[in-house]
Structures are given as structure tokens and as C-alpha cells.
Amino acid sequence: xxxxxxxxxxxxxxxxxxxxPQREATVRVLLENxxxxxxxxxxxLLVKEKSPEIGLATVYRTLELLTELKVVDKINFGDxxxxxxxxxxxxxxxxxxxxxxxxxxxxxIQEDLLDDVEAIVEExxxxxxxxxxxxxxxxxxxxxxxxxx
Amino acid sequence: xxxxxxxxxxxxxxxxxxxxPQREATVRVLLENxxxxxxxxxxxLLVKEKSPEIGLATVYRTLELLTELKVVDKINFGDxxxxxxxxxxxxxxxxxxxxxxxxxxxxxIQEDLLDDVEAIVEExxxxxxxxxxxxxxxxxxxxxxxxxx
DNA sequence: ATAACTGCAAAAACTTTGCATGCAA
DNA sequence: TTGCATGCAAAGTTTTTGCAGTTAT
Numbered sequence: 001x002x003x004x005x006x007x008x009x010x011x012x013x014x015x016x017x018x019x020x021p022q023r024e025a026t027v028r029v030l031l032e033n034x035x036x037x038x039x040x041x042x043x044x045l046l047v048k049e050k051s052p053e054i055g056l057a058t059v060y061r062t063l064e065l066l067t068e069l070k071v072v073d074k075i076n077f078g079d080x081x082x083x084x085x086x087x088x089x090x091x092x093x094x095x096x097x098x099x100x101x102x103x104x105x106x107x108x109i110q111e112d113l114l115d116d117v118e119a120i121v122e123e124x125x126x127x128x129x130x131x132x133x134x135x136x137x138x139x140x141x142x143x144x145x146x147x148x149x
Numbered sequence: 150x151x152x153x154x155x156x157x158x159x160x161x162x163x164x165x166x167x168x169x170p171q172r173e174a175t176v177r178v179l180l181e182n183x184x185x186x187x188x189x190x191x192x193x194l195l196v197k198e199k200s201p202e203i204g205l206a207t208v209y210r211t212l213e214l215l216t217e218l219k220v221v222d223k224i225n226f227g228d229x230x231x232x233x234x235x236x237x238x239x240x241x242x243x244x245x246x247x248x249x250x251x252x253x254x255x256x257x258i259q260e261d262l263l264d265d266v267e268a269i270v271e272e273x274x275x276x277x278x279x280x281x282x283x284x285x286x287x288x289x290x291x292x293x294x295x296x297x298x
Numbered sequence: 299a300t301a302a303c304t305g306c307a308a309a310a311a312c313t314t315t316g317c318a319t320g321c322a323a
Numbered sequence: 324t325t326g327c328a329t330g331c332a333a334a335g336t337t338t339t340t341g342c343a344g345t346t347a348t
Contacts, residue, residue: 299348300347300348301346301347301348302345302346302347302348303344303345303346303347304342304343304344304345305342305343305344305345305348306341306342306343306344307340307341307342308339308340308341308342309338309339309340309341310337310338310339310340311337311338311339312335312336312337312338313331313334313335313336313337314334314335314336315332315333315334315335316331316332316333316334317330317331317332317333318329318330318331319328319329319330319331320327320328320329320330321326321327321328322325322326322327322328322338323324323325323326323327
């Protein structure tokens, strides 16, 4: 955890940005809630619990910065909000998501299932793939059980 | 074209909605610009050219309705706007997109490349896939040429 | 008549910006 | 000191909502 924070700090410095207390608090919230898919507002409220003086604009600016540095990915599941998802360590590509249309839960798939598909796209469409976004919409495990009862 | 309009009209009627002139004008714009990925505002401006009395709210309401009926898919490429994409006839699933990070162009892939991946997701994650969103980010054919020169 | 639909304007929701101030190298 | 970073409030965007009036059945 501290380890990842250090790495992010170095990445910031490399691009001549500083890890200010506000930025650190924001990153910590992201690390502590890695499983969730927090909106800017969510992050703001969580940061505020520990650092009440922080402003929403700073959170937005920090998240933008982290997106630029590819520390997080900005995603959109179709509700009007952007959500921010930490990149896993060493992940070359963005992970996939399973969004349940019943309960709204979001599960992550770390495994990269798209290698074959990307090869096809590169060859057949002459498109150099740099990254991807893949989300499945469907019924999650839990809701399947509920449906049966 | 008229054919597809008729089908959409029937779909509306089936759910006891009417194909009002405003809705028809909106659908026509979508049909005439099938290759593009229009935002609500884009659609509004195009509809306005032929039916100047229409209101933006009506366009939003129509697009929402069409989304509900799965006539169109609402997508978001990361700029702050929702875009609306007509479903191809008979397409079981939403098609894929290739977004160029250089020039911003968007190409469509009609072919469904995810059959294998979906089978894996259903089996390994116990998730019943109903639909998907797949977008590749990378360099398009044209920008590759430009880069070389 | 009645229920659905519309346009307009207002409101809401989300995000960005301007600016005076603060802080660190 | 110089330039980046912050908080606040204001402004900007995009989308939704309330409502009175209209239309089709």
C-alpha cells in the first residue's frame, strides 16, 4: 500500500508534479476503495472525512492528473457520472467489467480476455490497439439465485 | 429506409407509443446519419433544419424512448456527451467501436468478435451476458500513414 | 374526455474555470 | 521570488423536470 503510494509519488515527480497532502489523501482513498468504482463526488466525500478542508475542485483536478498519468482510468457506465478506477500494478491494459442490470453491482475481470480479438482487429482493420474498454451487461450470480426462488 | 421506419413505428405501437411527427423527424435523422455518432444536441440541430419548431427536450425524450426500446444504443466515448447509435437490423448485440486517439475518428465493427469471450465469462464468472460494450482505443489506418511520413 | 405528447423555461446534475491566496523550492 | 497548487465561488455543460397547452383516439 505504502509501496504503491511511493510509486505514484515517483510518477508525479517524474512529470514534475508534487504529491501534496490533498493529492496524497485522494490517492489513499482510491487505494482503500480499490474494489469500488467511485465518482468524483464519492472520492470527495471520503477524502473530506479525513481532510475536511479539501475542495471538490481539487479532487477533480487530482483525478484528472491521475488519469493523465494513467494511474487511474476514467470510466462511464451509462449513468451520467464519470468513475475512477485504479490501474492494477503491471496491468498493460484496462480490466473488464461485469455490470448487473438487476442490482447494478459491478464486478471486475482482471484477466485479459481480448488478446485474440485484438490480434484480429489489428490485422483485419489495420488498427493499432493501444487500449480497450469492455463491459458486459447481464445478470450477476446473486441475482440469478434471486430469480430462481 | 421507409421499411425500417415502419418497423420502428410498429415497435412503438406495440408498447403503445405513437410515432408523432417529432419522433419521426428524429428517427429520420438517425437513419440518415447512421454512420455518425450523434449527440442529443447534434440530433436536435439536424432535426431543427427540417422541423424548426421542435424542442430539445422532445429530442431527449425521444432518444430516451428509443434507447428503452433498444432501437438505439446510448454510448459514451469519454467526452462528456452521450451519443446515440442505431442498432443494425437483426443485430443481437451492440457492435464494437474503434476510436482513434490521434484524430478522434470512430469506426464501427459489425462483426461480433466476442462469442468466445462471452462463453468464458458465462462459465467462469457465472454471469449471464445480455449485452456488451467494446471500444478499442488506438491509431487508425489514416493516422498510421501520417505518422510514417 | 382522456391519456399521451409537446415546447418552453426553469432546475438539476456534473464538471470546469477564474482568481486571490498559500506554499515550497 | 517564482511558479505550482489550493479553496471558494461563479460559470459552463449536459440532461431532466414541471407545467400549461395541444393532439390523437
